[in-house]
Amino acid sequence: MSHKLNQIFSALADPTRRDILMMLLEDDMAVTDIADPFDMSLAAISKHLIVLANAGLIAQERRGRVKWCKLDTEGMNAAFVWIQSFGQLDPINLESLEEFLAKEHLLQQSDLV
Amino acid sequence: MSHKLNQIFSALADPTRRDILMMLLEDDMAVTDIADPFDMSLAAISKHLIVLANAGLIAQERRGRVKWCKLDTEGMNAAFVWIQSFGQLDPINLESLEEFLAKEHLLQQSDLV
DNA sequence: ATATTATTCAACTAAATGGTTGAATAAAGT
DNA sequence: ACTTTATTCAACCATTTAGTTGAATAATAT
Structure with a gap:
């Protein structure tokens, strides 16, 4: 888990990898198209994509000679959950929010983190 | 910002740095006390603390010969906000949660992200 | 069959990272 | 004054990282 x-x-x-993730918010993309806006070799982008895939932040699927990349929510969710569980966050205090919602029976316990 | x-x-x-942050959830700590549970030199921990401080994840204040470390919410919040703004998150859909709470007047708009 | 397109591999490089040790600094206690 | 305690500095080392280039693989198009 930790690893x-x-x-x-x-x-x-x-930042390149964060940019790639942002691009994938729009739509699924092929490796070459992802690489296009960057001032960097295709091989470099290909490596970045492998890093993202290993982290569970994107999924890649080869169709023909094109490898399609799309967001995988798993990785981002794990990060989100960790930070969330850490608490101490200004914008929304999720701890108390969860507590509140649980109390109000607005959501089932199982829907919460 | 990106940097x-x-x-x-x-x-x-x-993972060492994440552990340190968790420890600081309990209470503010001196450098030596933070280093204690780790199987690693004091100098190494000192460096980790500098990394955390530069990221705005902790704040350090010297009092006498002891340097106290405490959590700084700034860094964690920035990460949280970025991930949040990214959307696509399973566990709690914050967008709709905010909308819901705003509608219900349970929180003021200004309390939200 | 041949050329083009999409992607990765392999080998290399420069810089960053995470650790070590021993010395240096600085404050407090005796 | 001297010693102990708290922390950092400096120099070093091994590993990882982010990039490069040129060749290799694989699928599609002509």
């Missing part, structure tokens, strides 16, 4: 968080956070630490 | 996210995520990518 996956290592991979996830370290994948997110690179 | 701060680099520092934050890269700081979070190391």
Whole structure:
């Protein structure tokens, strides 16, 4: 588990990789198209994609000669959950929010983190 | 801004540093006390703390010969906000949660992200 | 069959990272 | 004054990382 968080956070630490994730929010993309806007070799982008895939931040599927890349929520979720469980967050205090919602029976316990 | 996210995520990518942050959830601590449970030199921990401080994840204040370390929410919040703004998250859909709470007037708009 | 397109592999390089040790600094206690 | 305690600095080392280039593989198009 922890070693996956290592991979996830370290994948997110690179601005090129964060940019790629943002691009994939729009739509699934082929490797070449992802590489296009970057001032960097295709091989470099290919490596970045492998890092993202190993972290569970994207999924890749080969169709013909094209390898399609799409977001995988697993990695991002793991990061989100860790930070969330850490608490101490200004914008929304999730701990108390969860407590509140649980009390109000607005959501089932199982729906919460 | 982006360069701060680099520092934050890269700081979070190391398990020792994540452990340190968890320890600081309990209470503020001196460098030596933080180092104690780790099978690692004091100097190594000192470096980890500098990385955490540069990322805005902890704040350090020297009092006498002791340097006290405490959590700084700034870094964690920045990471949280980035992931949040990214959307696509399973466990709690914050967008709709915010909308819901706003509608219900349970929280003021200004309390939300 | 041949050329083009999509992607990765392999070998290399420069820089960053995470650790070590021993010495240095600085404050407090005796 | 001297010693102990708290922390960092400096120099070093091994490993990882992010990039490069050129060749290799594999599928599609002509």
